[in-house]
Amino acid sequence: MTTKKTAATNKMTQPVEAAMAASKETVETVVKASTEAATKGYEKAVAMSKEHVDAAVKAGNDAYKGYEDVASYNKENVEAVMVAGSTFMSGFQEMNKAFYSLAQASMEDSVAATKKMMACKSFNDVFAIQSDLAKTNYEKALAESRKFSDMGVKLAEEAVSPIAGRVTVTVEKITKPLAA
Numbered sequence: 535m536t537t538k539k540t541a542a543t544n545k546m547t548q549p550v551e552a553a554m555a556a557s558k559e560t561v562e563t564v565v566k567a568s569t570e571a572a573t574k575g576y577e578k579a580v581a582m583s584k585e586h587v588d589a590a591v592k593a594g595n596d597a598y599k600g601y602e603d604v605a606s607y608n609k610e611n612v613e614a615v616m617v618a619g620s621t622f623m624s625g626f627q628e629m630n631k632a633f634y635s636l637a638q639a640s641m642e643d644s645v646a647a648t649k650k651m652m653a654c655k656s657f658n659d660v661f662a663i664q665s666d667l668a669k670t671n672y673e674k675a676l677a678e679s680r681k682f683s684d685m686g687v688k689l690a691e692e693a694v695s696p697i698a699g700r701v702t703v704t705v706e707k708i709t710k711p712l713a714a
Contacts, residue, residue: 563675578690589701610703614696621696625689629682636678640671 647667654660 563679574686589704607704611700614700617696618693622689622693625685625692629685629689632682632685640674643667643670 644667647663650663651660654663
């Protein structure tokens with residue numbers, strides 16, 4: 535009789551373990567995709583920042599003859615880079631908080647589903663709960679990956695904005711004397 539109970543318990547825990555593994559895999563997939571999107575956004579922002587700063591510094595050195603003008607101009611460029619870095623870091627912190635919240639919610643959902651499965655009286659009920667859990671996790675993974683991708687793009691745009699402003703100022707200062 536004990537062997538039958540152990541076998542029945544093992545059969546009941548297998549779907550639960552599979553659901554937990556699927557939930558863990560979903561969370562890992564979403565976190566990995568979001569991290570990759572954030573990393574690409576950051577790398578793009580850094581590359582654009584470097585290009586813009588280099589262009590701004592070159593244009594600044596070419597456009598201004600006086601030491602004070604160049605020093606002031608470069609100081610403003612450095613400040614723009616600092617603001618961009620600060621913006622990036624705060625945005626990245628927000629994304630990390632969102633990752634953590636997602637992982638925590640996923641684990642809570644998995645625990646709740648496991649409890650429901652343990653209360654089931656038939657395997658059909660267990661499979662129905664497991665199917666619903668898999669479908670829900672898939673839908674959440676898609677929605678969250680879109681959310682994190684959007685967050686990454688928005689972060690990159692916000693981080694590059696101060697540097698783009700400095701490039702605009704540089705272009706205006708260069709073209710103004712040429713137009714006159």
